[in-house]
Each structure stands twice: as structure tokens, then as C-alpha cells.
Amino acid sequence: MINKIVMLPGDGIGAEVIYAAKEVLEAIAKKFDRQFEFSVHDIGGIAIDRHGTPLPTETVEACKKADAVLLGAVGGPKWDNNPSDLRPERGLLGIRKALDLYANLRPVKGFEKLLHASPLRQDIIQGSDLLIVRELTGGLYFGTPSERRNNGEDVVDTLAYSRKEIERIVDKAFQSAQLRKKHLTSVDKANVLESSKLWREIVEEKKVQYPDVTVEHVLVDACAMKLITNPTDFDVIVTENMFGDILSDEASVLTGSLGMLPSASLAEDGVGLYEPAHGSAPDIAGQGIANPIAMILSAAMMLRYSFEMNEEARAIEKAVEDVLNEGYHTKDLKSHDGTLVNTNEMTALITKAI
Amino acid sequence: MINKIVMLPGDGIGAEVIYAAKEVLEAIAKKFDRQFEFSVHDIGGIAIDRHGTPLPTETVEACKKADAVLLGAVGGPKWDNNPSDLRPERGLLGIRKALDLYANLRPVKGFEKLLHASPLRQDIIQGSDLLIVRELTGGLYFGTPSERRNNGEDVVDTLAYSRKEIERIVDKAFQSAQLRKKHLTSVDKANVLESSKLWREIVEEKKVQYPDVTVEHVLVDACAMKLITNPTDFDVIVTENMFGDILSDEASVLTGSLGMLPSASLAEDGVGLYEPAHGSAPDIAGQGIANPIAMILSAAMMLRYSFEMNEEARAIEKAVEDVLNEGYHTKDLKSHDGTLVNTNEMTALITKAI
Numbered sequence: 001m002i003n004k005i006v007m008l009p010g011d012g013i014g015a016e017v018i019y020a021a022k023e024v025l026e027a028i029a030k031k032f033d034r035q036f037e038f039s040v041h042d043i044g045g046i047a048i049d050r051h052g053t054p055l056p057t058e059t060v061e062a063c064k065k066a067d068a069v070l071l072g073a074v075g076g077p078k079w080d081n082n083p084s085d086l087r088p089e090r091g092l093l094g095i096r097k098a099l100d101l102y103a104n105l106r107p108v109k110g111f112e113k114l115l116h117a118s119p120l121r122q123d124i125i126q127g128s129d130l131l132i133v134r135e136l137t138g139g140l141y142f143g144t145p146s147e148r149r150n151n152g153e154d155v156v157d158t159l160a161y162s163r164k165e166i167e168r169i170v171d172k173a174f175q176s177a178q179l180r181k182k183h184l185t186s187v188d189k190a191n192v193l194e195s196s197k198l199w200r201e202i203v204e205e206k207k208v209q210y211p212d213v214t215v216e217h218v219l220v221d222a223c224a225m226k227l228i229t230n231p232t233d234f235d236v237i238v239t240e241n242m243f244g245d246i247l248s249d250e251a252s253v254l255t256g257s258l259g260m261l262p263s264a265s266l267a268e269d270g271v272g273l274y275e276p277a278h279g280s281a282p283d284i285a286g287q288g289i290a291n292p293i294a295m296i297l298s299a300a301m302m303l304r305y306s307f308e309m310n311e312e313a314r315a316i317e318k319a320v321e322d323v324l325n326e327g328y329h330t331k332d333l334k335s336h337d338g339t340l341v342n343t344n345e346m347t348a349l350i351t352k353a354i
Numbered sequence: 355m356i357n358k359i360v361m362l363p364g365d366g367i368g369a370e371v372i373y374a375a376k377e378v379l380e381a382i383a384k385k386f387d388r389q390f391e392f393s394v395h396d397i398g399g400i401a402i403d404r405h406g407t408p409l410p411t412e413t414v415e416a417c418k419k420a421d422a423v424l425l426g427a428v429g430g431p432k433w434d435n436n437p438s439d440l441r442p443e444r445g446l447l448g449i450r451k452a453l454d455l456y457a458n459l460r461p462v463k464g465f466e467k468l469l470h471a472s473p474l475r476q477d478i479i480q481g482s483d484l485l486i487v488r489e490l491t492g493g494l495y496f497g498t499p500s501e502r503r504n505n506g507e508d509v510v511d512t513l514a515y516s517r518k519e520i521e522r523i524v525d526k527a528f529q530s531a532q533l534r535k536k537h538l539t540s541v542d543k544a545n546v547l548e549s550s551k552l553w554r555e556i557v558e559e560k561k562v563q564y565p566d567v568t569v570e571h572v573l574v575d576a577c578a579m580k581l582i583t584n585p586t587d588f589d590v591i592v593t594e595n596m597f598g599d600i601l602s603d604e605a606s607v608l609t610g611s612l613g614m615l616p617s618a619s620l621a622e623d624g625v626g627l628y629e630p631a632h633g634s635a636p637d638i639a640g641q642g643i644a645n646p647i648a649m650i651l652s653a654a655m656m657l658r659y660s661f662e663m664n665e666e667a668r669a670i671e672k673a674v675e676d677v678l679n680e681g682y683h684t685k686d687l688k689s690h691d692g693t694l695v696n697t698n699e700m701t702a703l704i705t706k707a708i
């Protein structure tokens with residue numbers, strides 16, 4: 001069986017890190033006798049430049065036919081002043097919607113060796129290991145109306161959800177918790193928003209189906225505090241799209257290893273999209289110094305979630321840990337000891353460790 | 355001239371801290387020959403218990419006639435399962451709207467003596483001193499429709515702003531920056547929301563009127579990261595209601611002294627409301643151990659913003675610093691050395707220092 005992988009390098013360091021992941025996947029194919037077939041398509045700024053749209057139809061079609069999608073990153077100053085529909089982010093939002101990628105999974109786990117780079121005190125961050133499950137295709141991001149009114153004097157955006165949309169992400173979160181420490185924190189603003197009240201009701205309804213999982217409800221403002229003061233209290237966090245955007249980025253800097261964090265965006269039955277939690281980092285693009293590990297670990301998530309290749313995924317994760325434990329690090333990790341390496345060197349080390 | 359102050363103790367530790375602030379204000383009156391007249395009214399849970407509504411008309415009327423309002427805190431587990439309109443928070447949202455308190459000012463500044471309690475590394479938090487200016491009467495909190503639809507199968511909330519609402523909060527933020535380090539960070543999600551695009555346009559329009567202030571735009575997700583990794587980069591942050599709720603709570607734990615942080619909620623020309631950034635802390639209510647300093651510093655903000663009594667405000671702030679520098683602290687501050695005191699003792703120390 002051949003697994004067809006669409007690669008969307010995108011902008012900035014996107015291409016550098018995605019080809020690193022490809023190398024690692026090729027090493028996996030060799031070692032475990034698997035067959036991966038890669039094709040490359042445009043998204044984001046580069047797609048605007050080449051095709052006049054951040055999401056060419058051809059890209060969507062290719063993704064729909066693929067078994068999984070790897071995405072580098074989109075965006076950069078070049079397109080920052082474009083009109084809305086010609087912005088790189090539109091490509092990202094568009095592909096999420098087109099593939100119905102409703103569940104964004106973002107694990108945040110520190111590497112022992114790198115915790116010194118955490119902005120938090122060691123005693124606070126030590127031992128933290130959480131997973132944010134963010135709803136990705138609803139809420140303020142896609143609700144209508146979203147428009148100016150009265151000659152531009154007023155403006156509205158709409159936070160809309162259907163019961164079904166909430167149910168499926170809540171189910172996914174409970175299931176994710178069952179595979180981990182069996183604790184779910186549902187985050188909402190039920191003291192203000194109607195949508196949050198429905199969200200909370202659905203979590204309460206669903207929890208009887210997952211009696212092995214303990215559930216707590218935390219308000220989004222309280223959660224933003226608790227992530228900093230008590231990060232080890234969390235296991236799985238589930239929340240709606242905009243809250244998830246903010247909280248997952250907040251959580252991503254806690255361990256000090258943003259360049260190490262993967263993510264998966266999953267559909268109900270269909271293709272999954274895997275991308276690093278970091279952005280396109282235009283400031284260091286083209287220098288060959290980007291940390292490829294977040295992208296490589298995203299490829300590992302792809303093996304696990306889309307291809308059910310657990311052993312292969314584990315082999316990548318283990319290789320990454322080993323290389324870090326040997327003291328190798330890229331520039332972003334700001335290590336004082338050990339050996340500084342560039343993107344290619346880090347990739348080669350990981351490939352060799354596999 | 356007599357300054358009429360309405361006190362709204364509210365729930366939990368609200369009463370304990372508000373009477374502490376009253377004592378301090380009485381010391382100020384004596385020392386600076388001022389006249390304050392206090393009256394007490396109900397809001398929140400206690401108002402639900404006594405009057406069947408979290409915001410009695412009588413309370414609103416009293417606030418409208420006052421020169422300033424001090425609020426303790428609202429909420430507690432007792433009312434957590436009440437229907438929406440009988441929840442303590444409704445009292446808070448209602449009074450904000452009734453008095454048109456559109457500008458919420460939340461300074462976050464660490465006390466040297468207490469920085470050891472910060473969850474952040476010392477080198478990261480040291481020297482941070484920021485002010486969050488949150489829009490408080492618009493956005494998702496008050497937009498309509500906010501309702502279930504299709505027999506409860508769908509739900510919407512509305513993020514609505516008028517140009518005028520955005521303009522006045524942006525003006526307030528620029529003016530606040532002029533009184534500080536003259537740097538303004540405007541936070542939005544302009545890559546997704548129409549309301550954020552209008553917000554960003556208005557900030558760009560306004561900045562020509564404040565040429566002495568430097569301005570940057572930061573996306574809300576990036577801001578949630580940067581508050582943790584680079585808190586000293588900020589001076590004044592301005593943002594809409596919901597983003598402000600999340601970011602100001604996030605910021606409030608950075609210095610490790612949540613029990614020390616005051617806030618002011620201001621109207622265009624009218625009464626201001628002053629309350630601690632912390633909540634009603636039902637777990638320690640009635641024990642006489644609450645930290646009254648956030649409330650006392652809120653009273654200082656009242657003197658400064660509502661009564662233009664700068665010297666008096668400074669006297670309170672100085673007294674607080676002195677007492678802390680002498681090593682006195684309440685239980686929440688988790689100091690290992692110095693002297694542990696309760697609410698009354700802390701209040702007496704501050705009063706004496708005045």
C-alpha cells in the first residue's frame with residue numbers, strides 16, 4: 001500500500017522544514033518497509049504570487065485525493081497589506097474548511113533537556129504535559145454576518161455553532177483524554193456567552209458516555225491564568241476556535257520550545273493536515289537555521305493519526321529525544337552547552353538516529 | 355466639597371476588602387483635610403438573596419448620583435447554577451452598561467519585594483510595568499443576537515462595535531500612553547475578524563493625533579505569547595472586550611501579586627468604578643485573611659481619576675510600598691521571610707504609614 005502525502009511548503013521557513021520532514025519520512029519508509037508518495041502544491045503567499053489566490057482549486061483537489069497533508073507555514077510581510085481575500089492566512093482558513101478539519105490537536109510537552117529555556121520557573125513548568133483540542137471550523141472564524149454596516153459606522157462578527165459541531169469536538173476531546181491521563185478541562189465563557197452555555201451543556205451530556213474521564217469547566221480568563229500558574233494541572237483542554245487560538249499559543253511558549261511543537265488538524269473521516277505550531281518566521285527564512293523538529297514531530301503525528309503507524313511515529317519521537325539528549329540544538333533553543341547545528345545537520349542527525 | 359462614594363461590597367471577600375479601603379480613605383481624609391461620604395448598596399449574589407435581582411434599580415440610581423463607586427467582588431458557588439439573569443455577574447455587566455463604563459484600566463506592575471512569587475523567571479519579569487486598556491461595554495459581551503435557534507440546535511453570539519465605541523477607547527489608550535512610556539500596543543485579530551480590521555483602521559487614523567506615541571499592532575494570539583516571553587516590551591495595551599478579559603487576566607498573574615492589582619472602569623463624563631482585579635475568593639471568605647491591597651490601590655486610583663487628588667493617591671501607594679518593604683505580607687503572597695499579617699493588621703499598617 002502506498003500512502004499519498006501532499007506537501008504544502010507555503011512561505012518563509014515552511015519549505016526548509018517540510019523538506020526536512022520528508023527526509024525523515026524517507027528514512028522511516030526504508031527502515032519499516034513503507035511506501036510514501038509525495039507531491040508538492042502551493043498555498044499562502046507563494047500561491048498568491050504564482051496563481052493569484054492563496055488557495056488554488058488544484059491544491060484543494062490534490063489534498064482531497066491524498067491520504068494526508070503536511071503543511072509548512074503561511075504568511076509574511078510581503079502580503080501583509082493585501083486585501084483580505086488575497087492574504088496568505090485565507091489559504092489556511094480555506095483548506096481547514098474545505099477538508100472539514102474540525103479538530104486541531106496541539107500537544108505541549110517540555111523536553112527535560114530544554115526546560116531551562118522556559119520563561120517559567122523550573123518548579124512550575126516541570127512535569128507539564130498537556131494537549132489542547134481546539135475546534136477549528138466554527139465560531140467567530142466562519143460565522144456570518146461578518147461585515148461593516150451603516151456606511152462603515154458599525155461592524156459585526158458572528159460566533160456561531162451548531163450542536164453537532166460542538167458534539168463532535170467534545171467527543172474527540174473525551175476520546176483523546178481516554179488515551180492520556182483521563183482528565184478533561186472544558187474552557188468556555190458560560191457566564192457571558194450563549195454559545196458557551198450550550199457548549200457546557202453538551203459537555204455535561206457527553207460526560208456520561210466517558211465515565212473514566214474526570215471533567216472540569218474553567219472560564220477562559222481563569223484558564224489563561226492557570227496555564228501560567230499551574231500548567232501541570234492540565235491534561236486535555238477542549239475549547240472553541242477563538243479561545244483555542246489564544247490559549248494554544250499561550251501554552252506553546254510555556255515550555256520554551258515553540259520550535260518543537262507539532263499539531264494535527266483532523267476531519268471526521270478523511271484526510272488530516274499536520275503542521276508545526278510555529279509560524280513562517282520570515283526573519284530567519286532562507287538562512288537554513290530553522291528548527292525542523294516541530295515539522296518532523298508533525299510528520300510523526302501524521303503516521304500515528306492518519307496511517308495508524310504507531311511504531312513508526314514512536315521511532316521518530318525517540319530519535320528526536322535522543323538527538324536532543326546528545327546535546328544538539330538549533331539556534332532558537334538558546335542552549336549554552338551542547339552543539340549548535342543548522343536545519344540540515346539536525347535533520348541528518350535525526351535521520352541517522354532512526 | 356464632599357465627595358460621595360458608593361460602596362458595593364458584593365460577595366465573598368468583597369466586604370472584607372472594601373471596609374479596609376474605607377479605613378484607608380478615612381485616614382486620607384484626616385491627613386489631607388478632605389470629606390468623603392460613604393453609602394453602601396447591594397450588587398451580585400447578596401443582591402439576588404435580598405432583592406431577587408443581581409442589580410437592584412436602587413443600586414443603579416445611587417451609583418448615578420455618586421461621585422465614584424468602589425466595588426468589592428461578585429459571585430460564588432451558591433449562585434453558580436442559577437439561570438443567567440439571576441447570576442451575580444449580571445450585576446457587574448449591568449452596572450458597567452448602566453454607567454457606560456467603557457474603559458477598563460488595569461495596571462500590572464510587580465513589587466520588587468514580591469517578584470519571587472512570580473511564576474516567571476526573575477530575568478523575564480523584572481522591570482515589567484504595563485497597563486491594559488480594555489473596552490468594557492461592547493463586543494461579544496453585549497452584541498445581539500445572542501441566542502439559541504432551531505429548537506436549540508444552533509447558537510449565536512454577536513461581536514458588535516460602532517466606530518464611535520472603538521474611537522473613544524482608542525483615544526483613552528493613546529492618552530494613557532502619553533502619561534506613561536508613550537508606547538501603545540493595539541491587539542486584534544485583523545487576519546480573521548472584520549471588527550478587528552475596523553479597529554486597526556481606527557488606530558491608524560488616530561495615531562496622527564498622538565505623534566509622541568509609538569504604535570504597534572499585535573495579533574491576540576501572538577500577544578498571549580509575548581506577555582509571557584517578553585512582558586517588559588509592553589507599555590500600554592489596548593484591546594476589545596473579550597480579548598481584554600483574557601489578556602488582562604493572563605497578565606495579572608505574571609508578577610505573582612494578583613492580590614495587589616487594582617482596576618478602574620471609566621465613563622466618558624461621569625462616575626468611575628474601582629475594583630480589585632481579583633475575584634470574590636469564596637474559599638477564603640469570612641476568615642479575615644484576604645489581601646486588601648488590590649482594593650486599597652483601587653481606592654487610590656479613584657482619588658486620582660475621579661477626584662484628581664494625585665497627592666492623596668500617591669500617599670496611599672507610598673504607604674503600601676513602605677509596608678511591603680518592611681516585610682509585612684498577607685497569606686496569598688507566600689513570602690518565606692517577613693511577617694504574616696491578616697486583613698485588619700495589613701489595613702492598620704497602611705493606615706498608620708499614611
Ligand SMILES: CC(C)[C@H](C(=O)O)[C@@H](O)C(=O)O
Pocket residue numbers: 089092093245545546575
Ligand atoms: C493564521 C491564523 C488565521 C491562524 C488562526 O488564527 O487560526 C493561526 O493563528 C493558527 O492558530 O493556526
Ligand SMILES: CC(C)[C@H](C(=O)O)[C@@H](O)C(=O)O
Pocket residue numbers: 191192221443446447599
Ligand atoms: C465576571 C465576568 C463577567 C467579568 C468579565 O468577563 O468581564 C470578569 O471576568 C472581569 O474581567 O471583570
